[in-house]
Amino acid sequence: MGMSSSEIERLSYDVVVIGAGGSGLRAAIEARARGKKTAIISKSLFGKAHTVMAEGGAAAAMGNVNPNDNWQVHFRDTIRGGKFLNNPRMAELHAKEAPDRVWETGGIGRTFKITSNSWEYSGDGHALALLAGADLLNMEFVQFHPTGMVWPPSVAGLLVTESVRGDGGVLRNSEGKRFMFDYVPDVFRAQYAETEEEADRWYTDPDHNRRPPELLPRDEVARSINSEIKAGRGSPHGGVFLDVSTRLPAEEILRKLPSMHHQFMELAGVDITKEPMEVGPTCHYVMGGVEVDPDTAATSVPGLFAAGEVSGGMHGSNRLGGNSLSDLLVFGKRAGDGAADYIESLSGARPGVSGADLDAAMAEALAPLSRSEGENPYTVHHELQQTMNDLVGIIRREHEVKQALTELEKFRERASRVSVPGGRAYNPGWHVALDLRNMLLVAECVALAALERQESRGGHTREDYPVMSPEWRKVNLILTMTGDTVSLSRKPLPVMRPDLLGLFDKAELKKYMTEEELAGLGSAAASEEGH
Amino acid sequence: MGYKAALKVWRGDAGSGSLVDYEVEVNEGEVVLDVLHRLQATQASDLAIRWNCKAGKCGSCSMEINGRPRLGCMTRMSTFGEDEVLTITPMRTFPVIRDLVTDVAFNYAKARQIPSFTPDPSIKPGEFRMQQEDVNRSQEFRKCIECYLCQNTCHAIRDHEENETAFAGPRFLMRVAELEMHPCDEADRREIAQEDFGLGLCNITKCCTEVCPEHIKITDNALIPLKERVVGRRYDPLVWLGSKISRRPSKEDTPAVPGKR
Numbered sequence: 001m002g003m004s005s006s007e008i009e010r011l012s013y014d015v016v017v018i019g020a021g022g023s024g025l026r027a028a029i030e031a032r033a034r035g036k037k038t039a040i041i042s043k044s045l046f047g048k049a050h051t052v053m054a055e056g057g058a059a060a061a062m063g064n065v066n067p068n069d070n071w072q073v074h075f076r077d078t079i080r081g082g083k084f085l086n087n088p089r090m091a092e093l094h095a096k097e098a099p100d101r102v103w104e105t106g107g108i109g110r111t112f113k114i115t116s117n118s119w120e121y122s123g124d125g126h127a128l129a130l131l132a133g134a135d136l137l138n139m140e141f142v143q144f145h146p147t148g149m150v151w152p153p154s155v156a157g158l159l160v161t162e163s164v165r166g167d168g169g170v171l172r173n174s175e176g177k178r179f180m181f182d183y184v185p186d187v188f189r190a191q192y193a194e195t196e197e198e199a200d201r202w203y204t205d206p207d208h209n210r211r212p213p214e215l216l217p218r219d220e221v222a223r224s225i226n227s228e229i230k231a232g233r234g235s236p237h238g239g240v241f242l243d244v245s246t247r248l249p250a251e252e253i254l255r256k257l258p259s260m261h262h263q264f265m266e267l268a269g270v271d272i273t274k275e276p277m278e279v280g281p282t283c284h285y286v287m288g289g290v291e292v293d294p295d296t297a298a299t300s301v302p303g304l305f306a307a308g309e310v311s312g313g314m315h316g317s318n319r320l321g322g323n324s325l326s327d328l329l330v331f332g333k334r335a336g337d338g339a340a341d342y343i344e345s346l347s348g349a350r351p352g353v354s355g356a357d358l359d360a361a362m363a364e365a366l367a368p369l370s371r372s373e374g375e376n377p378y379t380v381h382h383e384l385q386q387t388m389n390d391l392v393g394i395i396r397r398e399h400e401v402k403q404a405l406t407e408l409e410k411f412r413e414r415a416s417r418v419s420v421p422g423g424r425a426y427n428p429g430w431h432v433a434l435d436l437r438n439m440l441l442v443a444e445c446v447a448l449a450a451l452e453r454q455e456s457r458g459g460h461t462r463e464d465y466p467v468m469s470p471e472w473r474k475v476n477l478i479l480t481m482t483g484d485t486v487s488l489s490r491k492p493l494p495v496m497r498p499d500l501l502g503l504f505d506k507a508e509l510k511k512y513m514t515e516e517e518l519a520g521l522g523s524a525a526a527s528e529e530g531h
Numbered sequence: 532m533g534y535k536a537a538l539k540v541w542r543g544d545a546g547s548g549s550l551v552d553y554e555v556e557v558n559e560g561e562v563v564l565d566v567l568h569r570l571q572a573t574q575a576s577d578l579a580i581r582w583n584c585k586a587g588k589c590g591s592c593s594m595e596i597n598g599r600p601r602l603g604c605m606t607r608m609s610t611f612g613e614d615e616v617l618t619i620t621p622m623r624t625f626p627v628i629r630d631l632v633t634d635v636a637f638n639y640a641k642a643r644q645i646p647s648f649t650p651d652p653s654i655k656p657g658e659f660r661m662q663q664e665d666v667n668r669s670q671e672f673r674k675c676i677e678c679y680l681c682q683n684t685c686h687a688i689r690d691h692e693e694n695e696t697a698f699a700g701p702r703f704l705m706r707v708a709e710l711e712m713h714p715c716d717e718a719d720r721r722e723i724a725q726e727d728f729g730l731g732l733c734n735i736t737k738c739c740t741e742v743c744p745e746h747i748k749i750t751d752n753a754l755i756p757l758k759e760r761v762v763g764r765r766y767d768p769l770v771w772l773g774s775k776i777s778r779r780p781s782k783e784d785t786p787a788v789p790g791k792r
Contacts, residue, residue, distance in 0.1 A: 044581070044583050044591060045581065045583075045591055045635070046639070047677065048583045048584075048589040048590065048591050049583075050583075050584070120583065151560065152559060152560020152561065153558065153559070153560055153561075154558075154560055154561045154562055154565040155560075155562075155585070155586070158585065158586050159586075258674075259588070262587070262745075263586060263587065266587065266605055266607075267562070267586075267587075267605070267607070268560075376572070376576060377576070378571065378572035378573075378576060379572075382572070420576055420577065421576060421577055422576070422577030423577075425544070425628070425629055426579040426628055426629040426630075426632055427576075427577045427579070428571060428576065428577065428578065428579060428580065429571070429576025429577050430577070432576075
């Protein structure tokens with residue numbers, strides 16, 4: 001049995017980093033380099049966080065593969081991917097600083113049933129920041145990665161890396177058709193190939209050919225796969241086919257995608273050099289998160305900084321592949337710096353935590369252990385995942401999201417009565433009980449924002465409002481804790497500076513902006529000729 | 532399709548423990564970790580298991596299944612007969628924290644002792660050039676997910692606690708080998724491999740290679756070549772003579788690990 005509650009150690013640090021993922025470690029390095037006594041708190045073994053799962057690599061415009069790559073190209077791609085709802089300053093800092101840096105608490109995926117996220121991703125950072133008084137922004141934008149494994153059931157949701165498509169893998173339906181050509185949206189038509197021949201030439205000659213539609217942003221690909229499956233053109237286990245076996249020689253597959261070969265061979269008994277994979281959308285990443293100052297990663301709560309998946313704004317409504325690793329390097333460093341600056345600005349007069357607050361937190365945490373009769377937290381968790389998957393999933397409808405909010409009310413009631421046997425030492429049932437509060441808060445934020453935003457953009461698709469609205473583009477949805485309840489408000493999206501706007505054709509901006517905005521641009525801001 | 536599997540799971544903590552019998556439902560395509568999760572959710576919510584990615588990439592769910600060190604997430608139930616009793620125990624080499632979770636601090640301590648990559652300071656990042664062959668060599672070692680199954684199975688520490696100070700285990704000798712073979716690493720790591728990390732205690736029984744879930748040929752590609760390099764330096768008379776008369780300064784020895792000699 002573990003320590004009794006009276007045996008509590010008190011430690012003192014300048015900077016406490018919560019989460020040992022990439023951004024947390026980057027922040028910790030920075031804070032330590034600034035001479036601050038730094039602690040890292042992690043839910044699992046050091047070095048095992050989700051950052052190690054990243055296979056696609058970090059995105060940065062290095063100009064080493066294609067000399068035409070530069071920060072402006074990366075910036076434009078990021079903004080296009082995010083459907084112009086990104087915080088422009090964050091996207092700018094990210095694109096400019098990523099090349100220098102390529103030499104935190106993560107996500108919320110555990111709120112959904114089919115997810116590529118591990119048990120740790122219960123939205124702790126989002127919920128704790130909200131409870132501490134920080135604002136969350138645009139929580140409706142949840143990225144469903146287009147390619148998760150669909151079979152066997154035990155690995156459903158497990159990620160199949162984007163590199164499979166980047167290296168030449170194509171998506172086909174049950175009729176053998178490369179269906180992505182049918183799903184290129186108007187806003188992207190100019191940038192994507194229209195024939196298989198042109199698409200295939202792109203892999204070797206990207207300067208004279210347009211990209212294959214399999215490489216559209218993740219939200220587009222995920223929705224397209226979803227449509228094919230719904231139309232009855234799916235694979236035997238309810239996905240679609242992702243094939244490299246007919247595209248690359250076996251030895252090249254083994255060299256470029258060793259880990260995917262291993263994964264399918266060991267877990268599904270599928271040899272990807274000989275047969276196609278079956279894949280389908282899986283909850284992967286939340287674009288929404290804690291509202292931060294782009295330059296310092298500071299939240300509205302003094303002394304609280306956020307970086308990585310827990311922060312919001314950078315990726316707009318949809319994150320591009322590869323931008324997560326560069327995001328956490330750029331903003332992890334800035335958060336570490338920000339925290340060190342903050343500590344120095346206090347010059348010794350540090351705020352403390354009140355004994356009463358500590359006692360209350362302790363009592364709340366220990367309650368499930370002391371209840372003798374109550375529901376099993378695993379049951380509540382499984383049902384919550386199913387509800388979010390069914391009612392606030394990849395395609396959303398008003399009545400379903402409303403129903404989800406009603407269901408969440410009931411879940412909260414049940415979560416307040418769960419009980420677990422055992423003690424405080426390494427007790428997974430207790431951990432689930434503790435995580436429920438955070439998962440429920442985050443689920444409520446996602447549902448509230450999903451109900452409010454009456455348009456479809458990036459990681460938020462409303463069947464009842466299927467198009468992108470220029471009016472809604474200007475709106476950030478803010479979630480705040482008022483007493484015990486979450487409240488939602490609207491706030492204008494920060495305006496993009498004219499020099500950054502000038503990186504886009506006026507013709508492209510017309511697809512996203514209101515008449516008013518376009519009229520205000522003038523002739524100097526956005527150039528008429530192509531890039 | 533589904534069936535009930537008979538499981539004996541070790542339950543206990545640092546003080547004491549024993550095998551407990553369970554019967555758990557198994558569905559098609561499942562791995563041992565799925566079945567343990569079902570056991571947690573339905574019968575034993577406080578069963579301690581360390582896990583994370585469930586894809587064989589993070590190396591957290593190391594355990595012993597019917598005596599063999601394995602990752603729970605990569606061991607399919609179809610490996611076993613439906614009537615076979617599965618005995619699931621924590622890694623034996625490391626101290627138990629609770630149930631299937633062990634204290635693997637030993638590995639973190641050894642990792643910290645390895646002197647880090649030591650490139651020529653005059654070469655700037657981006658200026659390093661490596662042959663593809665050299666890249667492939669270290670690439671194989673870099674597949675390691677640090678599950679510590681090789682550390683757990685190696686009899687030099689599994690059966691001899693007294694060797695824990697002298698011996699770093701296959702995972703970290705492989706790291707020393709990787710750096711020693713790295714064409715841009717300027718340090719000579721042969722002395723520390725033998726003196727500080729206990730290469731001599733390895734008698735190449737290949738147990739580590741057998742349990743590696745990444746199928747890294749630890750013994751053949753890391754440990755034996757490292758042994759050859761150590762022997763070459765120590766006992767080859769020509770190398771010895773060369774080192775005495777050569778006008779080219781030899782590579783510097785890596786300084787001894789503090790507190791080890």
